[in-house]
Amino acid sequence: xxxxxxxxxxxxxxxxxxxxxxxxxxxxxxxxxxxxxxxxxxxxxxxxxxxxxxxxxxxxxxxxxxxxxxxxxxxxxxxxxxxxxxxxxxxxxxxxxxxxxxxxxxxxxxxxxxxxxxxxxxxxxxxxxxxxxxxxxxxxxxxxxxxxxxxxxxxxxxxxxxxxxxxxxxxxxxxxxxxxxxxxxxxxxxxxxxxxxxxxxxxxxxxxxxxxxxxxxxxxxxxxxxxxxxxxxxxxxxxxxxxxxxxxxxxxxxxxxxxxxxxxxxxxx
Amino acid sequence: xxxxxxxxxxxxxxxxxxxxxxxxxxxxxxxxxxxxxxxxxxxxxxxxxxxxxxxxxxxxxxxxxxxxxxxxxxxxxxxxxxxxxxxxxxxxxxxxxxxxxxxxxxxxxxxxxxxxxxxxxxxxxxxxxxxxxxxxxxxxxxxxxxxxxxxxxxxxxxxxxxxxxxxxxxxxxxxxxxxxxxxxxxxxxxxxxxxxxxxxxxxxxxxxxxxxxxxxxxxxxxxxxxxxxxxxxxxxxxxxxxxxxxxxxxxxxxxxxxxxxxxxxxxxxxxxxxxxxxxxxxxxxxxxxxxxxxxxxxxxxxxxx
Numbered sequence: 001x002x003x004x005x006x007x008x009x010x011x012x013x014x015x016x017x018x019x020x021x022x023x024x025x026x027x028x029x030x031x032x033x034x035x036x037x038x039x040x041x042x043x044x045x046x047x048x049x050x051x052x053x054x055x056x057x058x059x060x061x062x063x064x065x066x067x068x069x070x071x072x073x074x075x076x077x078x079x080x081x082x083x084x085x086x087x088x089x090x091x092x093x094x095x096x097x098x099x100x101x102x103x104x105x106x107x108x109x110x111x112x113x114x115x116x117x118x119x120x121x122x123x124x125x126x127x128x129x130x131x132x133x134x135x136x137x138x139x140x141x142x143x144x145x146x147x148x149x150x151x152x153x154x155x156x157x158x159x160x161x162x163x164x165x166x167x168x169x170x171x172x173x174x175x176x177x178x179x180x181x182x183x184x185x186x187x188x189x190x191x192x193x194x195x196x197x198x199x200x201x202x203x204x205x206x207x208x209x210x211x212x213x214x215x216x217x218x219x220x221x222x223x224x225x226x227x228x229x230x231x232x233x234x235x236x237x238x239x240x241x242x243x244x245x246x247x248x249x250x251x252x253x254x255x256x257x258x259x260x261x262x263x264x265x266x267x268x269x
Numbered sequence: 270x271x272x273x274x275x276x277x278x279x280x281x282x283x284x285x286x287x288x289x290x291x292x293x294x295x296x297x298x299x300x301x302x303x304x305x306x307x308x309x310x311x312x313x314x315x316x317x318x319x320x321x322x323x324x325x326x327x328x329x330x331x332x333x334x335x336x337x338x339x340x341x342x343x344x345x346x347x348x349x350x351x352x353x354x355x356x357x358x359x360x361x362x363x364x365x366x367x368x369x370x371x372x373x374x375x376x377x378x379x380x381x382x383x384x385x386x387x388x389x390x391x392x393x394x395x396x397x398x399x400x401x402x403x404x405x406x407x408x409x410x411x412x413x414x415x416x417x418x419x420x421x422x423x424x425x426x427x428x429x430x431x432x433x434x435x436x437x438x439x440x441x442x443x444x445x446x447x448x449x450x451x452x453x454x455x456x457x458x459x460x461x462x463x464x465x466x467x468x469x470x471x472x473x474x475x476x477x478x479x480x481x482x483x484x485x486x487x488x489x490x491x492x493x494x495x496x497x498x499x500x501x502x503x504x505x506x507x508x509x510x511x512x513x514x515x516x517x518x519x520x521x522x523x524x525x526x527x528x529x530x531x532x533x534x535x536x537x538x539x540x541x542x543x544x545x546x547x548x549x550x551x552x553x554x555x556x557x558x559x560x561x562x563x564x565x566x567x568x569x570x571x572x573x574x
Binding site (some may be wrong): 007008010012013014016017019020021023024025026027028030031034036042043063067085086087088092093094096097098100101102103104106109112113115116117118119120121124125126127131143144146147150166169170179182183191196198201204207208210214215225228229232236238240241244247248249251254255256259263 | 285292304310383411417418456485488510533538547555556
């Protein structure tokens, strides 16, 4: 006789899940709330105000943050585009070309940036650029970002390609399409959700990176995370909380977009 | 990833012969800008340091010697084991291990709970767990620091509730670093365990129940062994980045909570830069991480046989 017990339930697991969410969100929510604090003391609540947001855009540090934001967003867009192109080509190679020499090694290589500890990648990149006499600056940040964005772009793109059956491409080939036409006119449109999702993840990863950027940025060049880090070293100021909240908002928007696109891709099948 | 397309059509040879050509950009980028740099760094670790950063092309094992052996202030005493740096590595391993255990204690029930919801509810929970994962690690660490400051919201709350009489000095302690690591990598634990539980066949739980196992016996003797690959993957995803973490020890800790990441950073960015020594410490860290990943890969391929 089966007992009237739900085998999926364990006592307390629901409470722990809520605790987990609480732990994950509490610090972020609290900083977001205090970024609207009118008081000059950062922890005494003095009423609601947008003055720190105004300060971010017009205050004495505004030019610094504006330049850092421009750097951050240009690098993130460029690195994400590059990483997406490379990852798409790699995904076709891994999912649509049958066996070839070095296929297993290729997969390991694509995932390598995820396995090498970030601090090691950062230090190695710095040493490398100095050894070959490459001046550190925007270009070195861009190159380093492309490298570690590749696996993040590759994962959703490859997952999507695996889930798209190749019957459509086969049909196109039967109708005398060249492989390039079959790719461009058939596979690529079907891949759009995966590619967009990969691009967005790569974009966020690049936008968020602090450690590697900090090593390869060179003197005088800042991205938002390195500028924030520099300020935080002198103490947490309210304008930093406002910037953090803005950046938090950007991340949430992009993750949500990526999630919605991913779901749309799944349901369309 | 095996498992062909629905309908069983072969789907892997449309662009036959183009594999290497399509892989080339990835090979070049990662090869030139990651593999080559790590190789160069390995070389740096056996070079001689130059005063105030940089290296002299003179091969020596001095950096490794300095790491492991103590020869006294003037280098003329008999060599004994140098515990300073081994101690830093040990503290890092301990902190990363503790963070892994804590993440597992919270992460497993969470992953289990989410994986046993309705499909629709599941995706919402999963989304909520994923969002903090994509929020800037620096911002998350700063937020944690703000929360636990001496005059921060946590202390204010505890004081107001009368739990404590004076503010707790949390920042610059091992506890703060631990909290930071746990907080940084918690989502990494939930996601792979979720994936494993989602595939778990509940008829096995039914079979256990039919044989009069209690639900905790079922968890321990049936479920845990089956979802173990997910748990191991989660542990690695927490342990490896925790080990080389820089932000949590740097922002939440102080001089007493030095971890590998800070040690390496200091050699390259700090005033007393010693590049070969930093490179050697990096190589030792890389060796530990690759060792962990290799053992995992071995165990996995063995499990598949």
